[in-house]
Amino acid sequence: MRVVDMARREINAxxxxxxxxxxxxxxxxxxxxxFTITKNARADKPDPxxxxxxxxxxxxxxxxxxxxxxxxxxxxxxxxxxxVDWATATLARKLKAKEAVENPAGWLRKAIEEDxxxxxxxxxxxxxxARETERQAEREQVDxxxxxxxxxxxxxxxxxxxxxxxxxxxxxxxxxxxxxGFREHLAATVPAMVAKxxxxxxxxxxxxxxxxxxxxxxxxxxx
Numbered sequence: 001m002r003v004v005d006m007a008r009r010e011i012n013a014x015x016x017x018x019x020x021x022x023x024x025x026x027x028x029x030x031x032x033x034x035f036t037i038t039k040n041a042r043a044d045k046p047d048p049x050x051x052x053x054x055x056x057x058x059x060x061x062x063x064x065x066x067x068x069x070x071x072x073x074x075x076x077x078x079x080x081x082x083x084v085d086w087a088t089a090t091l092a093r094k095l096k097a098k099e100a101v102e103n104p105a106g107w108l109r110k111a112i113e114e115d116x117x118x119x120x121x122x123x124x125x126x127x128x129x130a131r132e133t134e135r136q137a138e139r140e141q142v143d144x145x146x147x148x149x150x151x152x153x154x155x156x157x158x159x160x161x162x163x164x165x166x167x168x169x170x171x172x173x174x175x176x177x178x179x180x181g182f183r184e185h186l187a188a189t190v191p192a193m194v195a196k197x198x199x200x201x202x203x204x205x206x207x208x209x210x211x212x213x214x215x216x217x218x219x220x221x222x223x
Contacts, residue, residue, distance in 0.1 A: 004033070009069050014056070016040050049073050054081060061088040066105040079112050087111040160205040163214055167204055175200075185217050186210070 004021060012018045018040040024032035049055045055076055062072035062084070076084055087108050094101055101107050110116070167175060179200040186195035190209055197207050205211045 058084045163204050
């Protein structure tokens, strides 16, 4: 009846139906089975050990080695998945190598509850700590770069707003004189291909180089 019991556990745990059975005997011999099928009330309730594929696989691995489903569920619920995964994989390798494991379910339970995973050496721990310190430094560097970039963007926005506000405050004659002076400034300070981008109006801020020169030009008292 072991095959039927395994099928019952699987169906009752993972489907919306549940079944039980009763053995029909003649003397000591089982001649038939009487099945009772009902709606599985547990299927309507959230169950992370059933609904999470990884946790469900771990429960199945434990029960495959003879552990009862209730015990398997309790162990998976109480321990980190990596530990349970390690224990089941280690046992599988032992059995494949034909190592003597008298009670696989008992071995699994102790290996998980006592955490038999090999502990890292002091050197390995120091290496791991050094790697974590390096990663933390890299994260801090990236954060600083992001903050710097945001700061530069904010500075650029403030510069653009100040230039536009000042230029727009001038009379047409004053603006024309200022733009002519700035054209001459650009001709003497930046490559010609960059200088040609300035045509007055909104082009005071059309290019980072031009904007930088405009700030310098206006601060120097050419305004």
